[in-house]
Amino acid sequence: MDLFEYEFMLRALLGALIIGLAAPALGIYLVQRRLSLIGDGIGHVALTGVGVGLLLHHSPVVTAVIVSAIGAVGVELVRQRGRTSGDLALALLFYGGIAGGVVLVGLSDDSSNANLMQYLFGSLITTSRADVIVIAVLGALVLVSMLAFRPALFAISNDEEYARVSGLPVRTLNLLMAVTTAVTVTIAMRTVGLLLVSALMVVPVAAAQQVTRGFRATMTVAMVIGVCAAAAGVAVSAEIDTAPGATIVILALAVFVVLALTKALRPRRRKGQPAVAAAPPEHRIAVRWPQ
Amino acid sequence: MTVVRVSHAAVAFAGRVVLRDVSLAVEPGEVVAILGANGSGKSTLIRTVLGLAPLDEGEIELFDTPLRRFRSWERIGYVPQRMGAASGVPSTVGEVVASGRLARRGIFKPPRAADRAAVRAALEDVALADRSADPVATLSGGQQQRVLIARALAGRPDLLILDEPTAGVDAASQEAFAATLSTFQGRGGTILLVAHELGPLQPLIDRCVVVHDGRIGHAGPVPEPAGHHAEPGHEHEHPHAAPEQSGICEWAPTGDRMTAP
Numbered sequence: 001m002d003l004f005e006y007e008f009m010l011r012a013l014l015g016a017l018i019i020g021l022a023a024p025a026l027g028i029y030l031v032q033r034r035l036s037l038i039g040d041g042i043g044h045v046a047l048t049g050v051g052v053g054l055l056l057h058h059s060p061v062v063t064a065v066i067v068s069a070i071g072a073v074g075v076e077l078v079r080q081r082g083r084t085s086g087d088l089a090l091a092l093l094f095y096g097g098i099a100g101g102v103v104l105v106g107l108s109d110d111s112s113n114a115n116l117m118q119y120l121f122g123s124l125i126t127t128s129r130a131d132v133i134v135i136a137v138l139g140a141l142v143l144v145s146m147l148a149f150r151p152a153l154f155a156i157s158n159d160e161e162y163a164r165v166s167g168l169p170v171r172t173l174n175l176l177m178a179v180t181t182a183v184t185v186t187i188a189m190r191t192v193g194l195l196l197v198s199a200l201m202v203v204p205v206a207a208a209q210q211v212t213r214g215f216r217a218t219m220t221v222a223m224v225i226g227v228c229a230a231a232a233g234v235a236v237s238a239e240i241d242t243a244p245g246a247t248i249v250i251l252a253l254a255v256f257v258v259l260a261l262t263k264a265l266r267p268r269r270r271k272g273q274p275a276v277a278a279a280p281p282e283h284r285i286a287v288r289w290p291q
Numbered sequence: 292m293t294v295v296r297v298s299h300a301a302v303a304f305a306g307r308v309v310l311r312d313v314s315l316a317v318e319p320g321e322v323v324a325i326l327g328a329n330g331s332g333k334s335t336l337i338r339t340v341l342g343l344a345p346l347d348e349g350e351i352e353l354f355d356t357p358l359r360r361f362r363s364w365e366r367i368g369y370v371p372q373r374m375g376a377a378s379g380v381p382s383t384v385g386e387v388v389a390s391g392r393l394a395r396r397g398i399f400k401p402p403r404a405a406d407r408a409a410v411r412a413a414l415e416d417v418a419l420a421d422r423s424a425d426p427v428a429t430l431s432g433g434q435q436q437r438v439l440i441a442r443a444l445a446g447r448p449d450l451l452i453l454d455e456p457t458a459g460v461d462a463a464s465q466e467a468f469a470a471t472l473s474t475f476q477g478r479g480g481t482i483l484l485v486a487h488e489l490g491p492l493q494p495l496i497d498r499c500v501v502v503h504d505g506r507i508g509h510a511g512p513v514p515e516p517a518g519h520h521a522e523p524g525h526e527h528e529h530p531h532a533a534p535e536q537s538g539i540c541e542w543a544p545t546g547d548r549m550t551a552p
Contacts, residue, residue: 032380152398155390158382159375162442165341166394167364173398205380213426214383 011132013234016248018139019188019200020230024208024222025146026184027201028215029177032157038075039198041090042185045071045097047194049186050119051104060119061134064186071097072178080174122193122245135187142180142187149173154215191230192245199249200226207256210263225255292355294319294450294481295340300349302332302339309335310505313349317450322472322482322495324513327502333485334372336502337452340483341369354449365394368443370453374427374435384430384438385423388413391445413445416471433464440471451475453484457492465491489513 030038049067053060071093078089105116118126127135146153156163156173164170188197208221233248295317302310309332317323327333338344340351342358351358354366368391391413392406414420417437422430427438436456443451451472457465469491472482476495489496493513501509 028380034379036379149398151390151393151402154382154386155393158387158390159371161343162369162371162390163393164343165364165367165369166390166446167362168393168398209379209381213381213424215380215386218380 008127009234009238011127011129012244013231015127015132015135016191016230016234016244017227018135019184019191020204020226020228020248021223022139022142022146023184023188023197023200024204024226025143025219026177026180028205028219028222029146029153029157030181031202031205032154032215036202037198038072039181039185039201040195041075041094041097042068042072042182043189043194043197044094044101046182046185046189047101047119048097048104049101050189050194051101051108054108054110054115055104057109061131061186061190064189065138065183068182068185069179072182073175076174076178080171118193119189120193120195121243122189122191122196127190131190135190138183138187142184145176145180149176150216150219153177192248193243196245196249199252200230203249203252203256204229207252207259210256210259225252229255292319293317293352294321294354295483296350296352296355297336297340298350298352300336300339300351301347302335302344303347304344308505310339310502313502313505313507315500315507315510317481317483319449319481320476320479322476322497323484323500324489324492324496324498325483325485325500325502326487326489327508329487331502332505333502334454337454337483337485341367341452365446366449367394368446368448368451370436370439370443370451370456372454372458373432374439381426381428383424384414384419384427384441385410387427387438388423388441388445391442394446409445409447410441413441416444416474417441418467431461433460436460437464437468440468444471444475448480450481450483453482455485455487457490458487462491468492469495 027036027039030036046064046068049064050060052058052067053063056063074093075090102116105119117123152163152168152173155166155168156170160170163173184201185194185197188200192200204222204225205218207225208218212218212221229248229252233251234244236242236251237244237247293316295315297313297315300310300313301308313336315323315336325333325336335344339346340353340358342361346358353361354363356363374387388410389402389406392402392409396402396406411420411423414423417440419434419437419441422434427435430438440453440456443453457468460468472492473495476482482495484492486492496513499509499511499513500507
């Protein structure tokens with residue numbers, strides 16, 4: 001495709017592919033913990049980081065990483081305390097984040113609406129070479145930690161108390177999740193924008209689990225869907241001149257709809273059988289013991 | 292060696308006292324049941340032993356090590372009351388049971404042949420080997436309970452701690468479950484379990500601790516079925532105010548409180 005003869009298009013594609021791979025790999029743990037919307041909230045907070053960067057004439061990506069990481073750790077601390085007021089505390093943090101961001105961007109020298117839109121909805125084609133390097137390095141870090149710690153992250157997302165009784169460093173792993181969420185949000189900000197970041201973490205997972213039976217399979221399929229939607233989204237958006245971020249998300253949602261319909265129309269496989277039928281009355285037990 | 296030692300434990304949540312001056316010791320190879328009515332504090336007691344609920348006063352030791360310094364979590368297999376409500380992401384029976392290996396293997400090492408063998412063996416112990424690739428959400432409540440037991444057994448623990456393992460589980464699963472525990476004990480394992488009623492587990496139990504209103508109300512042999520209480524030579528008295536209850540664990544003292552020996 002001659003579109004990709006342009007260097008900026010190649011950079012855009014590369015950035016999108018990395019996000020398409022990393023965002024669902026992280027998002028699956030968030031979905032499993034019923035924190036699907038956390039990425040959205042952290043995105044709000046990241047906007048304050050963008051404002052700080054523009055105001056101080058610093059790279060907005062760097063300040064956004066720092067501010068959203070602080071925000072994510074704050075959210076994690078609220079969650080750990082498990083108070084019912086946590087929900088309200090999160091709302092205050094998120095709206096404070098977006099309002100602070102809009103005000104700070106307005107105060108900066110470059111306070112055009114276009115500038116704000118670029119961060120809210122993404123702007124692939126203005127992605128610089130330096131941006132792509134930052135995206136690639138941070139994206140690879142997120143991906144490696146999500147894959148390398150999968151058993152442990154699965155355990156804490158599946159049953160946090162059991163993970164604690166297993167002696168896992170639950171607090172450290174939770175903070176790792178918080179910081180990697182913030183990093184993913186920030187690097188995805190250039191591709192899909194802060195308002196659609198969460199979609200790339202959640203929609204491919206939601207689509208994958210329509211057809212999968214296990215966690216590992218869901219993760220793999222979600223990453224494939226994420227990458228394909230990202231690649232196709234960049235190409236389509238260039239062709240029909242739409243915002244790439246929104247196009248990627250629409251494509252991912254289309255995959256979800258197709259897979260959900262496939263599942264609904266497919267004859268059901270075996271459903272839960274009563275335990276009586278599954279457990280033979282005299283089942284043989286052989287407990288093996290530590291050697 | 293004492294497997295679990297609780298000395299004068301007190302626990303309060305938001306100013307409300309849940310446990311007061313509770314002492315308990317579990318010796319190797321014993322099967323000890325903690326009984327009590329709903330809200331008596333029996334679940335809080337084992338959650339405190341596991342470090343899941345904060346201890347306000349007193350001391351807890353696991354395998355002769357103070358709880359805050361205890362690191363040998365692979366020696367403990369914990370079976371929670373129920374599997375967390377099915378989350379959005381499907382997970383297979385095998386994946387859930389495999390998390391039981393993490394305490395032994397650590398988080399940095401990938402699973403090896405020994406881990407896979409232990410998962411398979413644990414699934415065979417609970418007769419779910421053929422369901423390993425099925426999503427846990429498609430299993431019945433009793434089967435899900437067996438998955439949680441398999442997860443605990445997969446770590447090859449020395450001590451099993453179970454929170455109401457048979458609550459809401461059908462009779463056939465309860466029988467199978469009692470057999471699994473019996474085999475575990477036969478190999479030298481120690482068991483501490485919380486129950487509302489014992490059912491098929493009763494023959495396994497060496498000793499009973501009844502928690503009532505945050506205190507130990509009775510400690511000793513399993514209370515005999517209600518009808519035998521009136522027999523001469525019966526050692527402990529249960530001041531039943533209400534008519535005899537059917538399940539032995541419905542027992543709830545209303546008169547003088549008995550103290551632990």
